[in-house]
Every structure is written in C-alpha cells, then in structure tokens.
Amino acid sequence: xxxxxxxxxxxxxxxxxxxxxxxxxxxxxxxxxxxxxxxxxxxxxxxxxxxxxxxxxxxxxxxxxxxxxxxxxxxxxxxxxxxxxxxxxxxxxxxxxxxxxxxxxxxxxxxxxxxxxxxxxxxxxxxxxxxxxxxxxxxxxxxxxxxxxxxxxxxxxxxxxxxxxxxxxxxxxxxxxxxxxxxxxxxxxxxxxxxxxxxxxxxxxxxxxxxxxxxxxxxxxxxxxxxxxxxxxxxxxxxxxxxxxxxxxxxxxxxxxxxxxxxxxxxxxxxxxxxxxxxxxxxxxxxxxxxxxxxxxxxxxxxxxxxxxxxxxxxxxxxxxxxxxxxxxxxxxxxxxxxxxxxxxxxxxxxxxxxxxxxxxxxxxxxxxxxxxxxxxxxxxxxxxxxxxxxxxxxxxxxxxxxxxxxxxxxxxxxxxxxxxxxxxxxxxxxxxxxxxxxxxxxxxxxxxxxxx
Amino acid sequence: xxxxxxxxxxxxxxxxxxxxxxxxxxxxxxxxxxxxxxxxxxxxxxxxxxxxxxxxxxxxxxxxxxxxxxxxxxxxxxxxxxxxxxxxxxxxxxxxxxxxxxxxxxxxxxxxxxxxxxxxxxxxxxxxxxxxxxxxxxxxxxxxxxxxxxxxxxxxxxxxxxxxxxxxxxxxxxxxxxxxxxxxxxxxxxxxxxxxxxxxxxxxxxxxxxxxxxxxxxxxxxxxxxxxxxxxxxxxxxxxxxxxxxxxxxxxxxxxxxxxxxxxxxxxxxxxxxxxxxxxxxxxxxxxxxxxxxxxxxxxxxxxxxxxxxxxxxx
Numbered sequence: 001x002x003x004x005x006x007x008x009x010x011x012x013x014x015x016x017x018x019x020x021x022x023x024x025x026x027x028x029x030x031x032x033x034x035x036x037x038x039x040x041x042x043x044x045x046x047x048x049x050x051x052x053x054x055x056x057x058x059x060x061x062x063x064x065x066x067x068x069x070x071x072x073x074x075x076x077x078x079x080x081x082x083x084x085x086x087x088x089x090x091x092x093x094x095x096x097x098x099x100x101x102x103x104x105x106x107x108x109x110x111x112x113x114x115x116x117x118x119x120x121x122x123x124x125x126x127x128x129x130x131x132x133x134x135x136x137x138x139x140x141x142x143x144x145x146x147x148x149x150x151x152x153x154x155x156x157x158x159x160x161x162x163x164x165x166x167x168x169x170x171x172x173x174x175x176x177x178x179x180x181x182x183x184x185x186x187x188x189x190x191x192x193x194x195x196x197x198x199x200x201x202x203x204x205x206x207x208x209x210x211x212x213x214x215x216x217x218x219x220x221x222x223x224x225x226x227x228x229x230x231x232x233x234x235x236x237x238x239x240x241x242x243x244x245x246x247x248x249x250x251x252x253x254x255x256x257x258x259x260x261x262x263x264x265x266x267x268x269x270x271x272x273x274x275x276x277x278x279x280x281x282x283x284x285x286x287x288x289x290x291x292x293x294x295x296x297x298x299x300x301x302x303x304x305x306x307x308x309x310x311x312x313x314x315x316x317x318x319x320x321x322x323x324x325x326x327x328x329x330x331x332x333x334x335x336x337x338x339x340x341x342x343x344x345x346x347x348x349x350x351x352x353x354x355x356x357x358x359x360x361x362x363x364x365x366x367x368x369x370x371x372x373x374x375x376x377x378x379x380x381x382x383x384x385x386x387x388x389x390x391x392x393x394x395x396x397x398x399x400x401x402x403x404x405x406x407x408x409x410x411x412x413x414x415x416x417x418x419x420x421x422x423x424x425x426x427x428x429x430x431x432x433x434x435x436x437x438x439x440x441x442x443x444x445x446x447x448x449x450x451x452x453x
Numbered sequence: 454x455x456x457x458x459x460x461x462x463x464x465x466x467x468x469x470x471x472x473x474x475x476x477x478x479x480x481x482x483x484x485x486x487x488x489x490x491x492x493x494x495x496x497x498x499x500x501x502x503x504x505x506x507x508x509x510x511x512x513x514x515x516x517x518x519x520x521x522x523x524x525x526x527x528x529x530x531x532x533x534x535x536x537x538x539x540x541x542x543x544x545x546x547x548x549x550x551x552x553x554x555x556x557x558x559x560x561x562x563x564x565x566x567x568x569x570x571x572x573x574x575x576x577x578x579x580x581x582x583x584x585x586x587x588x589x590x591x592x593x594x595x596x597x598x599x600x601x602x603x604x605x606x607x608x609x610x611x612x613x614x615x616x617x618x619x620x621x622x623x624x625x626x627x628x629x630x631x632x633x634x635x636x637x638x639x640x641x642x643x644x645x646x647x648x649x650x651x652x653x654x655x656x657x658x659x660x661x662x663x664x665x666x667x668x669x670x671x672x673x674x675x676x677x678x679x680x681x682x683x684x685x686x687x688x689x690x691x692x693x694x695x696x697x698x699x700x701x702x703x704x705x706x707x708x709x710x711x712x713x714x715x716x717x718x719x720x721x722x723x724x725x726x727x728x729x730x731x732x733x734x735x736x737x738x739x740x741x742x743x744x745x746x747x748x749x750x751x752x753x754x755x756x757x758x759x760x761x762x763x764x765x766x767x768x
Contacts, residue, residue: 042755046676047763049683119733142729144736178686178726
C-alpha cells in the first residue's frame with residue numbers, strides 16, 4: 001500500500017506541476033492577448049494620396065569596355081524615355097547626380113540619392129560576351145528603404161539593344177507600379193503622306209516609342225483599320241483593292257497576305273479573337289451589316305447577328321466569352337454587349353450623343369469608345385455594364401482607341417482639321433498624361449500589339 | 454478529490470490572473486481613447502500645419518525642456534542623464550553621482566517642490582559666488598570647493614544635506630578635477646531650475662492617465678503630411694482593395710525608431726507596389742515634427758492605414 005501511495009504521490013506531483021504549468025501558460029496567453037490589445041496606441045487612416053510621377057534616377061549604364069559605353073548610354077536613354085512617357089515617372093536630370101556609379105553591383109550611397117529626392121535608382125551594365133552577344137544587367141534600388149527591389153540580366157544580339165531597353169523598362173515598371181509593362185510592344189497604324197486630296201496611305205509598323213518604322217504596304221491601295229493578333233505576328237485589316245473592299249490577313253514576318261473568307265459583299269471592321277484563331281467582322285448585306293466570325297484554320301463561318309441595322313466594330317472580351325459592338329438598331333449608334341456565340345444583345349451606352357468603335361480592355365474591366373456629340377469627338381471608357389462612363393479627351397476629332405496590353409494606356413488618333421492631318425496620341429486611363437506619339441508623317445488608326453516577350 | 458481541487462485551484466488562479474491583468478489596465482486605456490482634446494488654432498496656423506509643415510515655425514522653447522523630461526520618465530534614464538551632462542561639460546570631468554539621483558526625485562510629484570527651494574537657498578547666493586572667487590584664488594578655494602561637491606552628493610540624497618556640510622569641510626586637497634566638479638555644479642542647478650517648468654508635464658510617464666493627449670490638429674497635420682507624400686498606384690486594377698496597414702514606431706524627435714512593419718500580408722507585384730508606396734511615404738515623412746514631444750506617449754506607436762478608397766473614380 002505504501003508503495004502505491006508513493007506512486008500516486010509522485011503522479012500527483014507531476015500532475016500538479018502540469019496543472020501549475022497549464023495555469024501559468026493560461027495566464028501567459030491572456031497576458032499576451034492583453035499586450036496585443038495594448039499595442040499601437042494611435043490609429044490613423046490615410047484615404048487620400050498625392051498622385052505624382054515618381055522621381056527616379058537613371059545614371060548611364062556602365063559599359064564593359066569603352067566600345068560598349070555608347071550602347072550602354074543608348075540603352076539607358078531608351079529606358080529613360082519610356083519611363084518618362086508613361087507619365088508615372090519623372091527621371092531626374094543627370095546633372096543633379098551626386099554619386100557617380102562606377103560599379104552597378106555595389107550598394108549605392110543612398111543618402112546621396114535621397115539628397116536629390118530620388119525615390120528609385122536604376123544601375124546597370126552592358127557588356128559584350130565572347131560569343132558576340134550583348135549582356136545587359138540592371139538593379140533597381142529603393143532609395144528610401146535602402147534596399148534592392150529587383151535585378152535581372154538579359155542576353156541578346158547587338159542590334160537588338162533597343163528591345164533590351166524596352167524589356168528592362170517593363171521590369172522596372174512592373175516592380176514599381178505592380179502592373180505588367182507595355183514598352184516591349186509595337187504599334188501598327190496607317191501612315192498618311194502627300195497632299196490632302198491625294199493622300200497615300202500605307203500600313204506601317206513601329207516600336208511603341210516611334211522607333212524602327214517599317215512600311216508593310218506600298219501605298220497603291222487604300223488600307224483601313226489594322227488590328228494586331230493578340231497571340232501571333234499577324235495583322236488583319238481592310239483594303240480597297242479591285243472590287244469590293246475586303247478583310248485581309250498579313251503575316252508581318254513573311255509578308256504573306258490572304259483574303260479572309262469568301263463573302264458576296266463588302267467585309268470590314270475585322271478583329272481577332274483573344275486566342276488569335278478567329279476573326280470577327282462585319283459583312284454588308286444591302287443597307288444592313290451583320291457580324292460574322294470565321295475560324296482561321298477550318299475556315300468555318302458563323303453568323304452572330306441578324307438585324308435590319310448596321311452592326312459593326314465588334315471586339316471580344318479578353319476571356320473570349322462576350323463581344324461588344326456598335327449598332328444603330330435602336331435608332332442611333334450605341335454600344336451593345338452580347339455573348340460571343342450570338343443571341344440577345346444588351347445596350348450599355350445611354351449617354352447623350354452616339355457611341356462607336358468600342359474596344360474591350362485587356363484587363364476585362366472596361367470598354368473604351370469614341371463618343372460623338374455636339375460636333376465633337378471624344379475618347380472615353382466605361383465599365384462593361386455601361387456604368388462609370390468617363391471622357392478622357394475631347395475635341396474636334398478624336399477616334400479609334402486601342403489599349404496597351406496592360407489595359408492601362410490608350411492610343412488613339414486626333415485630327416485637328418483644316419489642311420493638316422491626323423497624328424497619334426496616348427493617354428492614361430486615369431485621363432492624365434496625354435502624349436503625342438512620334439511618327440514620320442501623319443498617322444491614323446493605331447493598333448497596339450501584345451507584349452513581344 | 455485532490456486532483457480535482459488542484460485543477461480547480463489552478464483554474465481559479467488562471468482566471469484571477471487573467472482578471473487582474475485585463476480589468477486592471479483596460480479602463481485606463483478606454484479613458485484615453487474616448488477623450489478628444491481640442492486645440493484652438495488660428496486659421497493661418499492651421500493652414501500652415503496642413504500644408505505639410507515645410508514653412509511652419511515649429512521649434513519652440515518647450516521642446517528642449519520636454520526632451521529632458523522624456524528621458525527622466527523611465528527608470529533606465531539614469532544612464533541617459535549621465536551622457537547628457539557629460540556632453541554639456543565634456544572638457545571637464547563630470548561627476549556622475551549627482552545627476553543620477555535627480556531623476557528619482559522627478560518621478561514623484563511631491564519631492565520636486567522642496568528641492569528647488571533648498572537649491573535656491575543654498576546654492577545661488579552663498580555657494581556660487583564663493584566658487585567663482587575661489588577659482589581665482591587658489592588657496593582659499595580648497596574649502597569652498599569641497600563644500601559644493603558634497604552638496605551635489607547631498608542633493609542626490611533627500612533631506613539631510615545641510616547637516617552633513619560641517620563635517621565634510623575639513624578635506625584639504627585641491628585637484629583640477631575638483632575644480633571642474635565645481636563648475637559642473639552649475640548645470641545641475643539649472644536642471645533644478647527647469648524643474649518648475651517640468652512640473653507642468655510631470656505626469657508624462659503614465660500613458661493613460663493625465664498626460665497631455667495628442668490634439669486633433671497634430672493628428673490632422675500628421676495625416677496631411679502622409680497624404681502629401683503617399684503616391685499610391687491607383688491606376689491598377691482593383692486598386693481599391695489595396696489597403697495597407699503599417700505599424701510605425703517613433704522616437705521622441707519624430708524620426709523612425711526602425712523600419713515600419715507592414716501588418717497587411719499579401720503577394721504579387723500589385724501588393725508589393727502598394728506596400729512600397731505606403732512604406733515610402735512614411736520614410737519620406739520623417740521627422741514627424743508636427744507631433745509635440747509632450748504627447749510622445751500617445752504617438753510613439755502608430756498604426757497607419759493607407760486606403761485609396763477616396764481617390765478612385767466614381768461614376
């Protein structure tokens with residue numbers, strides 16, 4: 001019995017200890033909870049900010065050898081120009097730089113950059129590899145937090161240095177704004193040259209910043225409304241050749257052209273589906289026009305609308321399930337949305353005036369359009385249900401919006417009237433930062449490509 | 454049965470502890486949170502503050518006074534005071550013991566009152582003048598010099614100072630170090646003199662109680678500063694969902710005590726850019742000199758919520 005007692009005693013002791021321990025832990029837990037309640041004595045809500053371009057310092061990239069220093073400078077120039085044009089960044093005048101960056105891998109002297117109010121700093125280097133390729137590397141520094149935010153390196157052929165600049169610009173843009181960039185893209189548009197009564201219109205392609213202009217047609221026929229394939233290096237556009245105007249398909253790399261479909265009447269206003277496998281367009285039938293879609297591989301055609309009205313300018317939603325288009329079925333040109341397979345269309349534009357050329361944002365959240373009223377043409381956006389309509393720009397003639405691949409910027413053309421001609425502009429979807437796009441001569445009908453990489 | 458009692462005892466202890474911890478402190482906090490102090494500010498002052506304080510003339514006399522007090526509050530202050538005095542008197546050897554005791558007196562409100570009186574009676578009239586004279590005349594200095602040093606130590610110890618003086622006088626040696634100590638003595642006196650001013654904010658040490666509280670104008674000025682510097686990525690999709698909470702620990706001079714800690718968790722480039730914009734605003738905002746040092750207890754730990762909801766497009 002005594003042995004059992006002692007056993008139970010020891011058991012009890014341990015239990016008691018455990019209980020004490022448990023109690024202690026309970027108290028501790030409550031104390032911790034209490035401490036949690038106590039912290040952050042003061043709470044503050046900041047619900048308004050001050051949106052302004054972020055000051056960024058872009059010292060010239062370091063060249064691996066003296067011969068590379070020119071390329072390095074040029075790459076830096078491309079990046080600086082891209083970021084400035086985006087309107088979200090304010091590159092700082094290099095004259096103001098205090099620290100001279102000689103080793104882009106070393107941690108910069110942040111106080112020197114804070115002193116000139118730089119919030120971000122980009123350092124980099126361009127070197128020629130033994131195999132002849134260029135190696136470009138960069139580091140993005142947060143000046144106030146004093147740490148590196150991003151760093152990448154790329155290899156390319158020497159004549160591709162502009163693209164390197166665009167790709168690095170995209171990386172910086174994405175890290176600082178949280179969104180994919182749009183600098184490594186191209187724009188196809190209609191180049192207009194010659195006097196007003198004898199304009200020569202050529203299908204033209206260039207980098208998004210106006211460099212590397214290349215003419216895709218000779219100018220012997222009238223071309224209109226080029227559209228980029230979202231997934232391939234192809235363009236679809238409308239051309240007035242012999243006979244009826246037709247929708248054509250052009251491969252940029254090979255120059256190969258083909259007519260889309262074999263229709264008994266004029267086809268116009270073509271646009272690719274998001275997967276690039278189909279082209280949707282209008283087909284004229286008497287005084288009416290209806291929407292058709294053609295599968296580029298099977299050549300199968302299906303009809304989407306059948307109305308005694310003009311349905312045109314169709315544009316897919318990025319997920320390919322819906323279509324927005326313009327129609328005068330209600331009496332005046334308005335924007336309608338319907339399923340990508342046809343069916344009932346729902347009108348979404350109800351403002352004063354008429355609406356045309358709707359384009360669905362690659363983000364999927366908004367639709368851009370041209371709005372006409374009171375003798376003025378404006379570019380605006382609205383949500384896909386028609387709410388939240390806003391005009392971004394307004395004037396004598398603005399038309400033909402096209403979205404950058406990140407859905408953040410719109411390009412359109414503006415014609416001031418008179419004897420001059422149209423030119424291209426970009427504007428942020430917030431309505432800020434309107435920028436003219438440099439083109440060799442007059443330009444209209446821009447279409448933005450997807451990201452090249 | 455015994456296990457039962459132990460369990461119940463342990464549980465009771467736990468509950469009691471919990472009750473003590475929770476009920477003891479909460480009411481104080483609540484009192485602090487509920488009251489809203491109000492400042493009367495002229496229109497020009499207000500506009501200056503909300504402008505972002507670039508032009509505001511904010512450096513006033515009270516600041517230095519409060520800084521000293523702020524250091525006195527915690528028990529650990531002893532070390533800090535030493536460093537202060539050393540800085541002031543650096544060339545000469547400071548005698549550490551006198552300053553350290555003072556803080557202890559400062560904490561209780563009752564004690565400071567008697568001190569200044571004594572200091573005024575003893576030090577200013579008879580001691581100071583003799584010291585200056587003594588410095589010039591080396592021989593006579595020995596005796597008076599010793600007195601003041603003793604007096605300092607005496608200050609540290611509460612009341613009995615006057616009685617001790619006579620016995621300590623006899624010390625004969627003269628060291629330059631002790632002369633320095635004599636000169637040093639005047640600093641503590643000045644500290645004592647500030648004591649009167651100090652008393653106004655003597656209750657600073659208690660976070661919840663009667664300490665001065667952050668006024669609405671200070672809060673607005675702080676908010677205005679952050680609004681001015683916050684450059685949120687509002688163009689991104691779902692920008693309204695990018696609410697970032699940041700905890701900021703500040704020093705009494707309004708600078709960051711450490712990098713701000715982000716309380717909101719998230720992933721992806723959009724979150725990162727929203728987070729960085731909030732953190733950058735705080736980095737750029739320091740020093741937050743619109744916050745008065747008197748109210749340091751209320752703003753040393755701030756949780757800022759950056760919410761772009763008022764900036765988005767409506768329609």
